[in-house]
Amino acid sequence: MTMLYSRIVETYQKIEATTKRLEITKLLVDLLKETPSEIIDKVVYLTQGKLYPDYLGIEIGIAEKLAIKALAIVTAAKESRIADEYRRRGDLGDAAEALLAGKTQVGLRNERLTVEEVYGVLDRIAESSGPGSVESKIRQLTLLVGKASSMEAKYVVRTALGRLRLGVADMTLLDALAHALAEGKESKPVLEQAYNRSSDLGFVAKALASDGIDAIKSFKVTVGRPIRPMLAERLSDPQEILEKMNGSAAAEYKYDGLRIQAHLSSRKVTLFSRRLENITDQFPDLHTLLKEGISDDEIILEGEAVPVDPSTGELLPFQLVSQRRGRKYELEKTIQEIPVALFIELPRRREALEKIIRRSEKLDLSRQIIVNKPEQLDDFMQQAVADGCEGLMIKSIGPDSIYKAGARGWGWIKYKREYKSEMQDAVDLVVVGAFAGRGRRGGTYGALLLAAYDGKDDVFRTACKCGSGFKDEDLAKLPDILEKFKISHRHPR
């Protein structure tokens, strides 16, 4: 059983032509129904713009610069030509389609691309490493695009970049799987739970396609396999927060660190990041801390790893702990230099946690109080900020306060200092440049380059970019407003 890549492309094209969610889902349902079960995982991954679940950490390793090089080779054009087209359209896939316009044939051999072939080539690109691998990645992408029609090329390029931009992500795929291969809407929660427990949508799809919904129902949480993390909503008004929480809630320090999901079994400890990368090697100190400080050998915990000054216990800036994330070299040295503390908490599990934890300076429960008045939230917030935290996490303590993966509902709410205007500073900056937008920002600006005036030397010093907070309407006006100030040279100041 095989499937032509053009079949997927057909669906992508139709999805791109609409913004209606129901229609998008229906189109995916039709595709998934026609997909042979042996390759349904591949179709799901490709539609997510990846090849494997996040936690395996296998990346294609192609982004815009390398894709531009490949497209330059395929189209026999200069890289600058491709880059111009990209700037103009805001999407490299669109640029590829335009530059290959009218190309329907697949080279000399009259063979059409299959899903397996596209996946296989991207997989080999992902595998490439070591000296010469950049060239090899480019060459392989070049050959793949060379075999594709212009329309196929558009989506091959977008998939390689990991940005399909179809308005389809995991929740829509789950919806579509429920309708295509199970009993429709009523199956969605079961599928979603399986996804939350496995963190692998391709795996869920495959199990569903080959073994049916009953196999999905038996998915269990497994120590050692990461679960999807619970996310929080944001609110800036303490009153509103308490209303959402039905009057009272647990308020906790929101520590400024790295989120850690720790899996403890009798055999080993495994640590995962928020996107479920395995970061066990980077935190052997936490490994030891957990082994010695937790008297339960089969448990999944979650917490925040925060850099600390061991002599004072003071919490230090996030950037420090991020020096440990992903580090492979000079690890021991960095661990010495940047010790971290782990603050753990789970909803409605505080009492249970207190029983199994040996609290210390380096391993503790998140600082928490129960609140039922807005003023208590503000007082506690002041304390949290004074203690080096970002603000508060407010967690429901009602009977419904379970761990819910994803940003589902209002179980957790974050309340940060920067949401409060009186706790912010303002700065005056001037626009000194702009960057081409991507995707829906194609043809307009993606971000502005801002600078501050330095009176001492009479120069403008660039401070940051600003690419958010624009309404579509604002964004549309910006080029008109700014274009007349555009200069082709670098301003002397």
Next chain:
DNA sequence: AATGGCTGCCC
């Protein structure tokens, strides 16, 4: 051996 471009992940 040092540096810089690029990519991906953390917030």
Next chain:
DNA sequence: ATTCTGC
């Protein structure tokens, strides 16, 4: 991370 938009 924050912010905006269409459903």
Next chain:
DNA sequence: GCAGAATGGGCAGCCATT
């Protein structure tokens, strides 16, 4: 309100170049 897609700074590693 949900889901998705724009966007930020800053970190490390990998590879190519010098």
